[in-house]
Amino acid sequence: MAEEKREEKRSRKTGGDRVAAICTALRRAIIERALSPGDRLPEDSLGERFGVSRTIARSALGQLAAEGLVDLRRNRIAVVAVPSFEDARDIFDIRVDLERQVVRHLAGKLTEAQVKQLTAIVEAEHQARHGAEGISIRLATEFHVRLAEMTGKPVLIRYVTEICYRAGLSLAVFSRPHSSECAVNEHLELIEAIRTGPADKACALMDEHLEAVASRALLQSSGARSRDLMDILAPYTE
Amino acid sequence: MAEEKREEKRSRKTGGDRVAAICTALRRAIIERALSPGDRLPEDSLGERFGVSRTIARSALGQLAAEGLVDLRRNRIAVVAVPSFEDARDIFDIRVDLERQVVRHLAGKLTEAQVKQLTAIVEAEHQARHGAEGISIRLATEFHVRLAEMTGKPVLIRYVTEICYRAGLSLAVFSRPHSSECAVNEHLELIEAIRTGPADKACALMDEHLEAVASRALLQSSGARSRDLMDILAPYTE
DNA sequence: GTGGATAAAAGTGCATACAGTTTTTGCATG
DNA sequence: CATGCAAAAACTGTATGCACTTTTATCCAC
DSSP: TOOOTTTOOOSSSSSSSSHHHHHHHHHHHHTTTTTTTTEEEEEHHHHHHHHOOOOHHHHHHHHHHTTTSSEOOOTTTTOOOOOHHHHHHHHHHHHHHHHHHHHHTTTTOOOOHHHHHHHHHHHHHHHHHTSSSSHHHHHHHHHHHHOOOOOOOOOHHHHHHHHHHHHHHHHHHHHGGGOOOHHHHHHHHHHHHHHHSSSSHHHHHHHHHHHHHIIIIIIIITTTTTTOOOHHHHHHHH | OTTTOOOOOSSSOSSHHHHHHHHHHHHHHHHSSSSSSTTTEOOHHHHHHHHHHHHHHHHHHHHHHHHHSSSSSSTTEEOOOOOOOOHHHHHHOOOOOOOHHHHHHHHHHHHHHHHHHHHHHHHHHHHHHHOOOHHHHHHHHHHHHHHHTTTOHHHHHHHHHHHHHHHHHHHHHHSSSGGGTTTTTHHHHHHHHHHOOOOHHHHHHHHHHHHHHHHIIIIITTTTTOOOOOHHGGGGOO
């Protein structure tokens, strides 16, 4: 069994950045909730799963740890990060600022092609609305990431992308199943506001949207799933 | 010569995160301008210099690349990143937002000990005012990083720290020798405003301060040192 | 059974070896 | 004397091996 060499198809010569490939796969698995906060990510298994050595898997984990998606402690197995409630709040605060910048740069400047691209994503969100929840969340994230990419500003893109993924992970911890995304309409309104509107108006709408997402998830359920011993035992300690 | 085993003193047993040690050293070298944008960082030399294998050096470079301080391209030697002018501008824009958050959280809440700590840094800045320029820049950066640390918010601390280092690197590219930091007084005023003042006022002062630093460096010298072939040859192409 | 020592298993930390890829150097040629 | 071009040197990409740590499983006393 161990000797099976599956996936030997690809050229295997100059494998175009396999670390990045693993990162991409894991990011997606995390945002779609195929992986949950706290899940273990042993280097061996990871490497075997992707057909690479531990070296590569380890490097990918390091990268994801730098992005705040993975928790890496010395001599310990890596785990999907488990953001605290405070972390989640801070992540959303920063996200608001960053995305406001995105909107400011884009307001009134979207090309027709860009509008079409964004609308397509929202359309996909609409389709996925009753399917697996993970897909909805991924598409919602993709909407914001794509928006950032349209600024063409590498630095801004990098930070927005990272913070969006972290926000998605935070939601996995603190939002309960069905409170997540009724936000499809809000995305449509956003497109319209950015396309036509003055920057201030569009920014305000983005603020509102993000604050709504955060509230739906964070405020009302602060610790809904927080399997913290203290909370669980609270009713019993009298 | 090659066989010399210097630095064999330390226990060598369970070296407490040597990757982080290298990162710290390089970050500091970069911010102090001992390393300049574009300088080469071969894994071998780096490893030898720090008494570790290429594995560790490589990992450190990966980390710094994730922070935007190092440029890493496949099969190519790593170099200290060379931010473009647009990057620099975007970095400062993001910095303003992040540091505004810091100030907002801290306004009116600094303890006496914290004020003392900050004042000590500014004092050191004052001392270093006529010494090596690199030291001044490091201390100025340290002031902002320490401020962020006082919020106790890990996420915010991480992003502010990273963006401050990137800003420092940007200044290395775009600010000319003596335009950098006359900002010692501004730091003192900031401490005072944050200690006493209402959040809005302190935020405004921080905005002003950062905008001033950016202007002194970025606007007036847009490309002063941009050793871009196109610029250098422009006068000759008629 | 329950607690607890202890040995096996599973994993990480790191150096090293080797294959493949630039980059440099040295040399012959026009 | 510039210009290719080919061989050597310098580096990176990745797998693997071994030491050390943590976790899990085992077994024995009580």
